[in-house]
Amino acid sequence: MSDAATAPVRPRPVVRAWPLYVGGFLGPYASTMVTPMVHEVAHGLDSTPELAAGAVTAYMLPFAALMLISGTLSERWGRARTMQISLLLFVVASAAAALAPTMGAFLAARAAQGATNAFTTPLLVAAITDLVPRARLGRALGLFAGMQAAGQASSPLVSGPAAAVDWRLAFVFPAGVGLVLALFPPTMTAPTTGRDRPSPRPSLRDLANRDLATACVLSLLCYLAAVGLTVLAILRAEEEFGLGPWQRGLLAAVFGIAGLLAASLLGRRLDALGPRHTGITMNMLLAVGLLLAALGPSLALLATGIAAVGVAVTGLRTTINAVAATSTPTNRAGAASLALSFQFFGGALAPLLWVPLHGAHGAAGFAATAIAPAVAIAVLAVARPGRSARSGHRAR
Template identity: 70%
Template sequence: MRGRTWPLYVGGFLGPYASTMVTPMVHEVAVGLRSTPQAAAGAVTAYMLPFAALMLVSGTLAERWGRAATMRWSLLAFVAASAACVLAPDLGWFLAARVAQGATNAFTTPLLVAAIADLVAVDRLGRALGLFAGMQAAGQAASPLVSGPSAALDWRLAFAFPALVALVLAATVPAMDGRPGRARASWRALANPRLALACGVSFLCYLSAVALTVLSVLRAEDDFGLGPGQRGLLAAAFGVAGLLAAPVLGRRLEVTGPVATGVLMNLVLCAGLLLAALGTSVILLAVGIALVGLAVTGLRTTVNALAATSAPTNRAGATSVALAFQFFGGALAPLVWVPVYDGVGGPALAAVAVVPLVAAGLVLAARGAGSRHPVSALPGDGPPP
């Protein structure tokens, strides 16, 4: 990867890490802040709701303000929010700090995708976005590997790592504003069927994927008696599988296009959820988590490609809107599925498996939306008219 672009790919690490870092240590956070695990699990929603809400506008605003300056200040604000998590005296303060983390990170991730789409030739875009999705998967993998063992000592230590990554990125933000017309970025460019498809797939993907990350950790303790370090290693299967599969998934997207890739990845996601729900051993639970991680990486690549090619005059705006829907789904997941888990236990994950089937149907129903759009289509998506 070229020297000027490596921070763009590394930046993909931060969002997934910060969004799920609390899940392997919800019990320890609850004890440390004198609360309950169910209440501490709200830290996922506290991060994702402002993250998603602000991304409806953050990309377009950053196109107008300047991508590089916006990202640099947002990264520094993220460091401050992480420090507030460390110093939180009770759950209320902690959740407020998580809100601040999500709000600041809303002005980073979509800008990275937009910059990559500007710098990479269209015939290599699938591989580039696959690499970015791989770094996102690395963040997903590192989150439990760092926060799980950290929780065995002191859960507050887990917030030092993302703060350090943000500081390094703030010092190395490359030139991201070279595309002419940045000041003319408009909201109207975002009203297109290709972006609408990306938003729908993105929402449903995280509605099910985040349910897996939360419920599998709860099941690992309740059904198999795993401690925080073991739960962290188990949850890491999600990110490790995505990281290993990312290069292949990026190339597949270039060859077969987003329709075929989207349907296949949703079917894999469904299979992984069912295995995680019904598996009778830790090994089967881990395999299910790995399948979900692989599928989510493929769907991230597909969604980012659809969004980034849907509005070339406002790439950051398009990618931020698609990511907003992704994290709206993630924010709702604990609210929807944790009560179901409390009622029925592990089989709740089997109910979640319906969601990717709905998403696969959406992709098939919208089959023509991507190929009819006048913006350059991805290879395998059909020629533009």
């Protein structure tokens, strides 16, 4: 009898992929969960709505800033270890927010939530890129983008009703999701590699490549337009169409719902067409949606424009994540985190740019948001991203 016949059969390693997509839900959900309950938080902490609204900024700033380096650090420390520790710290931060006795303590807890999520979101993108064959990567990242859209859309639908009872209860849901993910962590690398981090040692120098630079620019431009839309559309809905708070909330939810419904199709289109053609198509749709939301003479056309932007942003999230994570095989998480940080810096810049322009020029100022996707199309025409993606997957 041969040695091969008597050798013990090794069990196939278990790949736990579902937490990767649930984790994609958690980041956008946590970022916007305070928005529907600003007044309840302010009242409960004997503060003002203006200070309570700062909870979004308190979350976003450390989230975006740390993502400049969080992916690279996570690759060095080990993806699985970093993911589990970060999730547990997110649960602690969520509990601290729920139990905060003062506004200062509440804002500090929100900053801690953002800081911990900076070490989870890019790892999820990197893990999906490692685990999924190239031919199906677009579909997988499309599902991830759809879960992000679901998190953004469901946040007001969960935290709003919870705040009607007690705003502190709103933090139970994200803490519970984080705890489940920590107890049942996702598979972070392909089992065949037998390692938790790449070799050679990842560094920030690995990130100096043209495809990643393109992804960062596209990421900034995408959210510069998208966040401008979410702010200005709500202003227009109130000023021109007289919508009340709950009606404006439903209108805003159209953005995330449309992205969620289109995510699977958009992922398949990315697999079929590649990042350059998909990126150009999605930016064209983004420009049309922005113009429709800015200039459409009816509420129905405003809602249609918001839905079109929601679809386009989900498609662009998928495309940008694919280009970024495949641009640097030696430091996938670092590349993903850098592109994501530009996304949120673009979102932070949007109100500072578009709100004054809208105040000065009305509908024309709103329509100016379409400049961002126009610039993105020009970038795609010159940069032609995807070369690193093809070579990176051949090397895997």
